[in-house]
Amino acid sequence: MANSLTNNSRDNTGPRAVIAEAPVPIFDPVTPEGRRARWALLVTSLVTLVCLLAAILSEHYLKPWRMYQREYKALLAVKAQAEGKKTPPFKAEIKQITSASLGVTDRCTTCHLAVDDPSMAKEAEPFRSHPKWVLDLHPIEKFGCASCHGGQGLATSTDDAHGHVPHWEDMLIPAGYYEAGCGGCHTFLRVPGEESLARGARLFESKDCFACHRIDGRGRGNGPDLSEFGARRIQEDWHQKHLVLQERSPDEIWQESYGPLDPSEIGAINAYLGGLVRAPKLIEAKAAFLSKGCLGCHRINGVGGEDGPDLSAAGRKNIAKLDFSMIRGKHDLAGWHKAHLKAPAQVVPDSQMPQPTLDDKRLDLVTLYLLSLRDETASMNRWPTDRLEALRLGEREFVDDGESLFNAFCNGCHGPEGFGARFGVSTQAFPAIAHPEFLAIASNRFIRQSLMDGRTGRRMPAWGAKEGGLRVKEVDALVEYLRSRMPSAPSWEEVSSVTPDPALGARLYRETCAVCHGVKGEGAIGPALSHQVFQRTVEPQFIYRMLTMGRADTAMGSQPRFDARDMASVIRYVRSWRKEAPLKLPALPPERSTENGEAVYARSCASCHGRQGEGGIASSVTSFVLLASASDGFMAAAVKLGRCVPPRLLPGDAARALEAPKVSDQELADAIEYLRRLGRFDAKQSRGRPARGDAANGSVLFAQACAGCHGNGGRGGSAPELANAALLAAATDGYLEASIIRGRPSVGMPAFGNDSISYKKLIAGQVDDIVCYMRTM
Numbered sequence: 001m002a003n004s005l006t007n008n009s010r011d012n013t014g015p016r017a018v019i020a021e022a023p024v025p026i027f028d029p030v031t032p033e034g035r036r037a038r039w040a041l042l043v044t045s046l047v048t049l050v051c052l053l054a055a056i057l058s059e060h061y062l063k064p065w066r067m068y069q070r071e072y073k074a075l076l077a078v079k080a081q082a083e084g085k086k087t088p089p090f091k092a093e094i095k096q097i098t099s100a101s102l103g104v105t106d107r108c109t110t111c112h113l114a115v116d117d118p119s120m121a122k123e124a125e126p127f128r129s130h131p132k133w134v135l136d137l138h139p140i141e142k143f144g145c146a147s148c149h150g151g152q153g154l155a156t157s158t159d160d161a162h163g164h165v166p167h168w169e170d171m172l173i174p175a176g177y178y179e180a181g182c183g184g185c186h187t188f189l190r191v192p193g194e195e196s197l198a199r200g201a202r203l204f205e206s207k208d209c210f211a212c213h214r215i216d217g218r219g220r221g222n223g224p225d226l227s228e229f230g231a232r233r234i235q236e237d238w239h240q241k242h243l244v245l246q247e248r249s250p251d252e253i254w255q256e257s258y259g260p261l262d263p264s265e266i267g268a269i270n271a272y273l274g275g276l277v278r279a280p281k282l283i284e285a286k287a288a289f290l291s292k293g294c295l296g297c298h299r300i301n302g303v304g305g306e307d308g309p310d311l312s313a314a315g316r317k318n319i320a321k322l323d324f325s326m327i328r329g330k331h332d333l334a335g336w337h338k339a340h341l342k343a344p345a346q347v348v349p350d351s352q353m354p355q356p357t358l359d360d361k362r363l364d365l366v367t368l369y370l371l372s373l374r375d376e377t378a379s380m381n382r383w384p385t386d387r388l389e390a391l392r393l394g395e396r397e398f399v400d401d402g403e404s405l406f407n408a409f410c411n412g413c414h415g416p417e418g419f420g421a422r423f424g425v426s427t428q429a430f431p432a433i434a435h436p437e438f439l440a441i442a443s444n445r446f447i448r449q450s451l452m453d454g455r456t457g458r459r460m461p462a463w464g465a466k467e468g469g470l471r472v473k474e475v476d477a478l479v480e481y482l483r484s485r486m487p488s489a490p491s492w493e494e495v496s497s498v499t500p501d502p503a504l505g506a507r508l509y510r511e512t513c514a515v516c517h518g519v520k521g522e523g524a525i526g527p528a529l530s531h532q533v534f535q536r537t538v539e540p541q542f543i544y545r546m547l548t549m550g551r552a553d554t555a556m557g558s559q560p561r562f563d564a565r566d567m568a569s570v571i572r573y574v575r576s577w578r579k580e581a582p583l584k585l586p587a588l589p590p591e592r593s594t595e596n597g598e599a600v601y602a603r604s605c606a607s608c609h610g611r612q613g614e615g616g617i618a619s620s621v622t623s624f625v626l627l628a629s630a631s632d633g634f635m636a637a638a639v640k641l642g643r644c645v646p647p648r649l650l651p652g653d654a655a656r657a658l659e660a661p662k663v664s665d666q667e668l669a670d671a672i673e674y675l676r677r678l679g680r681f682d683a684k685q686s687r688g689r690p691a692r693g694d695a696a697n698g699s700v701l702f703a704q705a706c707a708g709c710h711g712n713g714g715r716g717g718s719a720p721e722l723a724n725a726a727l728l729a730a731a732t733d734g735y736l737e738a739s740i741i742r743g744r745p746s747v748g749m750p751a752f753g754n755d756s757i758s759y760k761k762l763i764a765g766q767v768d769d770i771v772c773y774m775r776t777m
Helices: 002-009 015-021 032-062 064-082 132-137 178-184 194-206 238-248 252-257 263-274 280-289 333-342 360-372 385-391 402-414 444-453 472-484 492-497 502-512 532-537 540-549 564-575 594-604 624-629 632-641 665-685 695-705 725-730 733-742 764-774
Strands: 097-099 104-106
Touching: 032 064, 178 280, 178 360, 194 263, 194 280, 194 402, 238 252, 280 360, 333 360, 402 472, 444 472, 444 725, 492 540, 492 564, 502 564, 532 632, 540 564, 540 624, 594 665, 624 665, 632 665, 695 764, 733 764
Parallel strands: none
Antiparallel strands: 097 104
């Protein structure tokens, strides 16, 4: 093997021989090839040197942050020279803020060098300082910049730091919307709607509160500065304490600038004070949002509807996933929100969102509020108090008076005035819930139950049952607010002072009353008004109360269209049926027992009027309006003298005899006292007299008169769905009867109790038949 190796190494044909025999290039500088090589080496060296010099210049002189720092250093020198001082030392370097407690590492102050220098308050960016109060509340060394303003805190180039780079979702909050950064941590509480906020501000000024207090530098006097008052909890008794101070103080300013306030004024001022949190534009923006009904469809921080997307992180949307194809102008998050608010279906195809009615100012404000919804994911120990109270303790971000709740949750669908709406590609009509026609027949119980249980299959959620819905006291506040929208009825003094018109009274009775009470007052759905016991015991004020307030959950609604003359004329016409002199009303014993009255009522009255007076084959006797209007003597006369007109009886009941109850005066007094106690719960318990009709005949009548709008079997159509379990559970037979008879002209529902060339008039029995059929749906 050694010989073979030795022999191979001497082989002149091997690789080594080839390499050894290869020519060695010689670069002779005299030859053309040599000169070219020398020039190539020189050019390459020069290019390399230029690149190195460019890199040195770029890194140490031309970096934007270095240019800003040289400019800032020169600015410091100019200011020092103008003040006759020595130029302060300044070192050019990357500036970095690190806060381990908040997890902040931020280099924004590398360019924004004067954020904490008050002398730079009037300089242009990036050298303008923050207001002192901002730094007092949020020290720069603790919070940094990106935690409030967004962007990429570790970056040192403009585009990178502002987040205008691929795959960075938290872009710098756009110019003009800087207060949106507050929403990264804060959840401002108890913010009112626009109208309440503006009213509170007007009252604060008109009541001369600035005589003692200052807000953002405005005001006079030595009272506490209220600029940040909204960050603290308002004492409910502040007005009473001020009145005590006014009485005790010798200072003239207390006598000149303070005085009593009514509860509505105190509430409005409280709402205004609650918004004083050093972010006035953001509070104004939240108030604008809470005035447009957006919470009816959208949820924020766990509260609101579910028809639309959750907006809790609307200020951190990933713009890479947003469609800007239909949007002109700047393609940033503010531009997308603004375009979406202007034309929802154009930006998001097939959107069911109605187009909000926003002028340019409110469009900008709502955009600001949406940008503020930044859904901070920091640990709970970093949350400010207001965020902790909202997300963990259930404090509301909105005030809970009825008007503010309606604006925040309801008017997006039901219209800003509550008069109904239809919008977008939806075929559903949203009913008028604040219209007098609806409120005239809808009881508080019906409205409350509708709010609590919603409408199955429709966009009306069950606000009292769903997570993130309304609390019981908020539902009650909404009911009270809607009821307050009823127009004021003429007073009894006005009605009694006008001269009745018999012809007018006869016409109005025929048009509005006869279908229920009979053409001659003989009774049908409603009681017999021509019955002589009623005629000889009733007072005009009783009829007046029925006309102005109605009888909840029965077919007897109020008459908001009647003026004083109308009412006086109808009352005179009804009383014209009296044929004999008035009767003296019975006098009942003053000492009464509700326990005994309960037993008397169960034995003698419940079979007709219901177990708790809610109504049976006879009308309800626990109606608030009835008990507030009827004297003990009037009720006793009805029992002792009898006013029973047999109703349409159910099959098999025809032979049942209706006998007047046999009770003593003491038992009657006890039973009346028991009814008055039950009447305190009327708004939630009363159900009214059930309709007595033929469902089979009602089916035929429904197909002829109702199906064209409400659909066959009450399912579908252009009008509300009637075959809806939640609706039928909330609606009494009286409410359904009144809706058919009186109609809802504001939403196109005709009044079938009146004559018309467009449809056939329905009589009382036919209305009852339709209602009985509806109960089978």
